[in-house]
Amino acid sequence: MSAQLPADNSASFVRPAGFSAWHGGQATDAARLGGLVAVFLRDLRRGLLRVLLWLAFLLPPVGLAIYVWVRTQVDAFAVPQAEQASFILQNLSLSFRVGLAWALLLQVGLVAPTIARDIRLGALLLYFSRPVRRRHYLIGRTLAGTIMVGLGLAIPLLFLVLVHLVAFGLQPVGAGPAAASWAFWPIACVGVILASAVAALLSSIVGLACGVLARNPGLVPLLYGGSILGSVGLSWVGQLIWERNSLARSVDLHHALEAPLTLALRF
Numbered sequence: 001m002s003a004q005l006p007a008d009n010s011a012s013f014v015r016p017a018g019f020s021a022w023h024g025g026q027a028t029d030a031a032r033l034g035g036l037v038a039v040f041l042r043d044l045r046r047g048l049l050r051v052l053l054w055l056a057f058l059l060p061p062v063g064l065a066i067y068v069w070v071r072t073q074v075d076a077f078a079v080p081q082a083e084q085a086s087f088i089l090q091n092l093s094l095s096f097r098v099g100l101a102w103a104l105l106l107q108v109g110l111v112a113p114t115i116a117r118d119i120r121l122g123a124l125l126l127y128f129s130r131p132v133r134r135r136h137y138l139i140g141r142t143l144a145g146t147i148m149v150g151l152g153l154a155i156p157l158l159f160l161v162l163v164h165l166v167a168f169g170l171q172p173v174g175a176g177p178a179a180a181s182w183a184f185w186p187i188a189c190v191g192v193i194l195a196s197a198v199a200a201l202l203s204s205i206v207g208l209a210c211g212v213l214a215r216n217p218g219l220v221p222l223l224y225g226g227s228i229l230g231s232v233g234l235s236w237v238g239q240l241i242w243e244r245n246s247l248a249r250s251v252d253l254h255h256a257l258e259a260p261l262t263l264a265l266r267f
Contacts, residue, residue: 033139037140060095064095085172093261108220116219141208191265206227
């Protein structure tokens with residue numbers, strides 16, 4: 001006598017392979033990507049040392065905050081009234097440049113080797129055994145590195161904006177026509193956020209590309225560092241052939257990553 005299947009096709013039953021039929025919904029691409037980004041972010045901040053390295057982004061703004069306090073409270077070192085806006089922008093630019101140098105070091109040590117390490121340890125087999133596509137993995141790694149480094153750049157800069165706001169008030173003297181009123185501070189906030197996001201994204205892409213090319217986690221920092229030094233050398237050669245302020249300067253990776261903030265704060 002042959003066995004009959006349940007009349008209700010939606011009911012689960014034991015198949016020859018030992019598994020029941022799945023009638024649930026599928027996770028969306030956005031859900032899969034979000035889950036991967038969360039996993040990768042936890043991996044990047046795992047351990048006390050990594051958290052302390054990330055918190056080191058706050059050191060330069062704290063030092064500049066003390067400097068701003070001295071320049072506003074001690075009459076002998078007071079900022080000339082007509083130079084308030086330029087003083088603020090110079091401090092933001094300086095803090096961004098120092099933070100960017102630290103961000104590149106974190107990219108070299110933490111973010112760039114992740115793909116090469118996954119290849120070496122066979123973790124890709126685990127990721128791709130799930131309903132995860134190659135683009136999900138690559139975008140997830142890029143977004144995780146961008147978020148970690150971008151927050152490390154943006155949060156200290158926003159803190160520094162707040163310090164200057166308290167020190168100089170809503171309308172600092174000397175701002176350009178586009179920001180001569182209360183709009184100075186919103187423009188500054190948007191500028192530092194966008195510049196931090198762009199710099200973090202570009203540096204993450206370069207670092208992960210080095211990881212794909214090297215495939216050996218130990219060689220990734222050397223390749224990334226060599227790419228930065230090589231771009232500086234090519235930039236110098238180009239500036240000698242043409243001129244200092246020519247497009248050859250943009251070949252320098254560090255200067256190229258500074259460009260978004262320089263452009264955003266020209267108002």
